[in-house]
Amino acid sequence: xxxxxxxxxxxxxxxxxxxxxxxxxxxxxxxxxxxxxxxxxxxxxxxxxxxxxxxxxxxxxxxxxxxxxxxxxxxxxxxxxxxxxxxxxxxxxxxxxxxxxxxxxxxxxxxxxxxxxxxxxxxxxxxxxxxxxxxxxxxxxxxxxxxxxxxxxxxxxxxxxxxxxxxxxxxxxxxxxxxxxxxxxxxxxxxxxxxxxxxxxxxxxxxxxxxxxxxxxxxxxxxxxxxxxxxxxxxxxxxxxxxxxxxxxxxxxxxxxxxxxxxxxxxxxxxxxxxxxxxxxxxxxxxxxxxxxxxxxxxxxxxxxxxxxxxxxxxxxxxxxxxxxxxxxxxxxxxxxxxxxxxxxxxxxxxxxxxxxxxxxxxxxxxxxxxxxxxxxxxxxxxxxxxxxxxxxxxxxxxxxxxxxxxxxxxxxxxxxxxxxxxxxxxxxxxxxxxxxxxxxxxxxxxxxxxxxxxxxxxxxxxxxxxxxxxxxxxxxxxxxxxxxxxxxxxxxxxxxxxxxxxxxxxxxxxxxxxxxxxxxxxxxxxxxxxxxxxxxxxxxxxxxx
Amino acid sequence: xxxxxxxxxxxxxxxxxxxxxxxxxxxxxxxxxxxxxxxxxxxxxxxxxxxxxxxxxxxxxxxxxxxxxxxxxxxxxxxxxxxxxxxxxxxxxxxxxxxxxxxxxxxxxxxxxxxxxxxxxxxxxxxxxxxxxxxxxxxxxxxxxxxxxxxxxxxxxxxxxxxxxxxxxxxxxxxxxxxxxxxxxxxxxxxxxxxxxxxxxxxxxxxxxxxxxxxxxxxxxxxxxxxxxxxxxxxxxxxxxxxxxxxxxxxxxxxxxxxxxxxxxxxxxxxxxxxxxxxxxxxxxxxxxxxxxxxxxxxxxxxxxxxxxxxxxxxxxxxxxxxxxxxxxxxxxxxxxxxxxxxxxxxxxxxxxxxxxxxxxxxxxxxxxxxxxxxxxxxxxxxxxxxxxxxxxxxxxxxxxxxxxxxxxxxxxxxxxxxxxxxxxxxxxxxxxxxxxx
Numbered sequence: 015x016x017x018x019x020x021x022x023x024x025x026x027x028x029x030x031x032x033x034x035x036x037x038x039x040x041x042x043x044x045x046x047x048x049x050x051x052x053x054x055x056x057x058x059x060x061x062x063x064x065x066x067x068x069x070x071x072x073x074x075x076x077x078x079x080x081x082x083x084x085x086x087x088x089x090x091x092x093x094x095x096x097x098x099x100x101x102x103x104x105x106x107x108x109x110x111x112x113x114x115x116x117x118x119x120x121x122x123x124x125x126x127x128x129x130x131x132x133x134x135x136x137x138x139x140x141x142x143x144x145x146x147x148x149x150x151x152x153x154x155x156x157x158x159x160x161x162x163x164x165x166x167x168x169x170x171x172x173x174x175x176x177x178x179x180x181x182x183x184x185x186x187x188x189x190x191x192x193x194x195x196x197x198x199x200x201x202x203x204x205x206x207x208x209x210x211x212x213x214x215x216x217x218x219x220x221x222x223x224x225x226x227x228x229x230x231x232x233x234x235x236x237x238x239x240x241x242x243x244x245x246x247x248x249x250x251x252x253x254x255x256x257x258x259x260x261x262x263x264x265x266x267x268x269x270x271x272x273x274x275x276x277x278x279x280x281x282x283x284x285x286x287x288x289x290x291x292x293x294x295x296x297x298x299x300x301x302x303x304x305x306x307x308x309x310x311x312x313x314x315x316x317x318x319x320x321x322x323x324x325x326x327x328x329x330x331x332x333x334x335x336x337x338x339x340x341x342x343x344x345x346x347x348x349x350x351x352x353x354x355x356x357x358x359x360x361x362x363x364x365x366x367x368x369x370x371x372x373x374x375x376x377x378x379x380x381x382x383x384x385x386x387x388x389x390x391x392x393x394x395x396x397x398x399x400x401x402x403x404x405x406x407x408x409x410x411x412x413x414x415x416x417x418x419x420x421x422x423x424x425x426x427x428x429x430x431x432x433x434x435x436x437x438x439x440x441x442x443x444x445x446x447x448x449x450x451x452x453x454x455x456x457x458x459x460x461x462x463x464x465x466x467x468x469x470x471x472x473x474x475x476x477x478x479x480x481x482x483x484x485x486x487x488x489x490x491x492x493x494x495x496x497x498x499x500x501x502x503x504x505x506x507x508x509x510x511x512x513x514x515x516x517x518x519x520x521x522x523x524x525x526x527x528x529x530x531x532x533x534x535x536x537x538x539x540x541x542x543x544x545x546x547x548x549x550x551x552x553x554x555x556x557x558x559x560x
Numbered sequence: 561x562x563x564x565x566x567x568x569x570x571x572x573x574x575x576x577x578x579x580x581x582x583x584x585x586x587x588x589x590x591x592x593x594x595x596x597x598x599x600x601x602x603x604x605x606x607x608x609x610x611x612x613x614x615x616x617x618x619x620x621x622x623x624x625x626x627x628x629x630x631x632x633x634x635x636x637x638x639x640x641x642x643x644x645x646x647x648x649x650x651x652x653x654x655x656x657x658x659x660x661x662x663x664x665x666x667x668x669x670x671x672x673x674x675x676x677x678x679x680x681x682x683x684x685x686x687x688x689x690x691x692x693x694x695x696x697x698x699x700x701x702x703x704x705x706x707x708x709x710x711x712x713x714x715x716x717x718x719x720x721x722x723x724x725x726x727x728x729x730x731x732x733x734x735x736x737x738x739x740x741x742x743x744x745x746x747x748x749x750x751x752x753x754x755x756x757x758x759x760x761x762x763x764x765x766x767x768x769x770x771x772x773x774x775x776x777x778x779x780x781x782x783x784x785x786x787x788x789x790x791x792x793x794x795x796x797x798x799x800x801x802x803x804x805x806x807x808x809x810x811x812x813x814x815x816x817x818x819x820x821x822x823x824x825x826x827x828x829x830x831x832x833x834x835x836x837x838x839x840x841x842x843x844x845x846x847x848x849x850x851x852x853x854x855x856x857x858x859x860x861x862x863x864x865x866x867x868x869x870x871x872x873x874x875x876x877x878x879x880x881x882x883x884x885x886x887x888x889x890x891x892x893x894x895x896x897x898x899x900x901x902x903x904x905x906x907x908x909x910x911x912x913x914x915x916x917x918x919x920x921x922x923x924x925x926x927x928x929x930x931x932x933x934x935x936x937x938x939x940x941x942x943x944x945x946x947x948x949x950x951x952x953x954x955x956x957x958x959x960x961x962x963x964x965x966x967x968x969x970x971x972x973x974x975x976x977x978x979x980x981x982x983x984x985x986x987x988x989x990x991x992x993x994x995x996x997x998x
Contacts, residue, residue: 099601187608189565535586542586
């Protein structure tokens with residue numbers, strides 16, 4: 015059996031699953047200072063009498079969000095090697111930053127080593143400022159991690175925590191790598207406190223099974239790995255919701271997933287039944303990162319959004335002003351419209367009607383309510399359309415890819431959240447699609463957390479001309495022969511991913527997808543001098559098979 | 561996106577399309593690998609996340625867009641692949657971004673290039689089949705009613721195709737900075753090539769000596785290009801941004817740098833840039849392209865330097881500086897004397913030029929005879945007879961700025977033309993936007 019826990023902003027849900035059967039569920043309200051207490055409380059209610067039947071615990075928590083909001087992040091110092099390019103001064107706005115000299119080029123060739131004297135001077139300055147957690151990032155470290163390793167080796171033992179850029183992600187994009195590394199370093203002590211508190215609680219409950227953390231990409235990683243890469247635990251709420259939708263209403267076609275809440279509606283897209291990912295990563299604390307994440311869009315539109323009638327149209331949200339008038343609030347809300355139409359049974363029918371009259375005194379409440387909900391779903395329709403267009407417009411670099419781009423064509427809507435059922439028919443009509451509102455959707459996030467499986471990704475860059483291969487996620491830098499080929503690369507990367515999976519304690523490795531295969535002849539003079547091979551491998555987000 | 565990313569002063573659209581699956585031939589400079597390192601550099605820099613820098617995919621140009629500019633033999637459909645339509649479509653997307661104010665500026669980093677493609681097209685010359693800037697210019701005129709456009713060609717090779725297409729158009733100012741044609745393909749681009757009879761002085765060629773450094777480029781920009789642009793007052797400035805003046809380029813002999821390219825673009829302040837040549841794909845293009853983008857976007861480019869950049873290597877000898885100074889004066893003279901012989905030409909009614917065009921990629925010649933039918937009210941229409949590869953074309957082109965009278969006359973001439981086997985008779989009417997053949 016698996017326990018899934020989703021800690022949200024105001025309450026936390028937990029479920030106990032036996033296969034895909036919901037055995038128990040529990041909800042508690044949340045005091046964010048004591049995240050581990052909340053989780054332990056839920057576990058007390060959910061953990062089966064026979065502890066040995068519990069296989070794993072999957073956690074989706076707001077640890078990172080809380081740390082950012084409450085300012086509990088560690089002070090971080092960044093050591094950056096920016097090489098030639100854009101002026102890197104802007105990084106200093108994020109946190110104290112020291113720039114190193116030396117450079118690595120776009121092919122991963124070392125142009126000049128950094129000056130060790132400068133590194134020492136930066137380290138001293140950081141110690142003086144009381145910094146104990148540092149990040150080291152060089153431009154193109156995904157192609158060659160040697161400088162990051164050199165700097166780390168020189169500073170070994172001098173700081174409590176060191177994060178290296180290439181270990182966080184094998185993708186390009188230096189600023190994102192810098193900010194991901196910063197975030198990882200900034201979360202180090204918070205995560206370790208959380209881990210200690212949680213482990214203590216688990217021991218107290220006699221729970222010995224492995225504990226996994228949900229990531230933004232809809233997958234999980236073991237707690238031990240999350241300690242090394244705490245940044246991976248960010249933004250797990252939306253991914254819990256998406257995975258929950260998948261668990262409750264699996265799809266095989268393109269589909270739209272909606273999580274309609276009190277203040278916001280989160281939109282996600284499925285392509286052939288699989289959730290769509292961000293091309294690089296999620297934004298955290300105003301910074302773009304390389305933390306792999308499901309593509310979700312959040313719009314300020316929910317059941318409790320404040321509604322105003324303005325110039326012949328409804329202005330819905332993005333702010334809310336307490337609850338609906340039906341429930342004693344002071345401003346009309348979409349929830350009031352749902353109550354008026356008899357689609358939702360909360361609060362006072364009469365107050366809800368008053369809310370509609372407050373909006374349009376001359377119309378019948380039913381008429382206004384219908385118009386309001388039509389306008390509500392129209393906002394969702396426009397946001398979905400914009401999202402589909404944005405995905406279609408993602409840059410492609412080959413003629414074949416440009417000519418064969420496919421626009422997402424949703425065949426169904428899956429909606430969860432409080433107002434979902436009340437909006438079902440409106441959504442279906444506005445988007446001309448069948449709309450499903452699955453049962454048990456109130457614990458979708460916890461179910462999503464429980465059913466999510468391990469995800470791993472790794473990338474390979476091989477340059478046969480230089481005889482060098484890099485798999486940044488493993489800090490791997492090896493020599494290869496001039497005859498190294500794409501099948502060799504696939505085998506190597508498959509081995510790397512299988513190893514990562516085994517290290518994370520999983521007995522069997524799910525199917526590995528290869529992505530973005532690119533094989534390019536390097537021609538110098540008029541002869542081929544080698545090949546550049548790039549390849550990515552992933553275990554895509556999915557549900558544990560039962 | 562956020563205060564943690566830099567901000568572009570000018571909203572700039574990038575159409576970055578390296579066409580990783582297209583080449584002229586595997587070892588050709590115009591091969592798959594050409595923009596690989598540029599793409600890698602631009603992505604690693606994080607330009608996609610810079611506020612006010614937008615990335616767009618190219619669209620496909622239509623054959624209609626091509627036929628508005630070119631006279632293709634046997635036809636555009638037979639000569640072009642999808643890659644050409646995408647490359648031209650990249651420039652159209654750039655134009656649309658600027659004209660519809662999605663961005664203030666746009667840079668089409670696309671391939672294959674186009675500036676050696678002339679009005680008549682029989683195949684590939686100088687890595688170009690269709691002239692992607694010219695297609696963009698006429699597209700802009702057709703769809704957005706822009707009249708006066710300046711094209712500044714900073715590729716190391718003379719932009720002979722662009723020159724040919726706009727040779728008799730006084731509303732298109734064409735300025736080409738390039739390595740002297742006595743030392744480099746295509747062997748043209750001398751001062752005396754200064755425009756057709758109705759547009760004399762609107763083509764300005766600046767043939768620079770081999771090994772010209774940043775100093776020489778700065779000089780022609782400051783002394784010639786900028787003052788002429790100020791006087792011409794174009795509604796749009798386009799930079800044919802070839803990057804083979806770079807000191808590392810394998811097929812040219814100049815000493816221009818990434819800093820130089822960036823400075824040139826900051827000064828020129830073009831609305832649209834279109835990549836042309838540039839074959840130092842590893843040591844130059846990642847840096848020159850980045851420098852140009854940052855300059856267009858109004859961002860700091862001071863740290864864009866080639867790994868092997870050493871300014872002391874590139875000092876221009878004083879005699880070269882003197883030579884370029886003299887060249888600048890002569891070029892200014894060409895522009896100052898613009899239109900001075902127009903009346904004289906007018907009296908001749910028809911002025912005819914002959915030329916021999918060499919298609920280097922597959923190696924054949926085209927004989928071409930252009931007759932400018934002049935008019936006191938407009939630049940007139942042109943009649944083109946070209947023969948190559950045992951195929952013939954006899955075409956009438958009505959420019960966008962022709963008068964009704966000339967338009968009617970060209971149409972009559974076309975209608976009177978008798979179809980013969982092996983000869984295409986064509987009417988290219990840019991006013992009505994039609995292309996007809998028989």
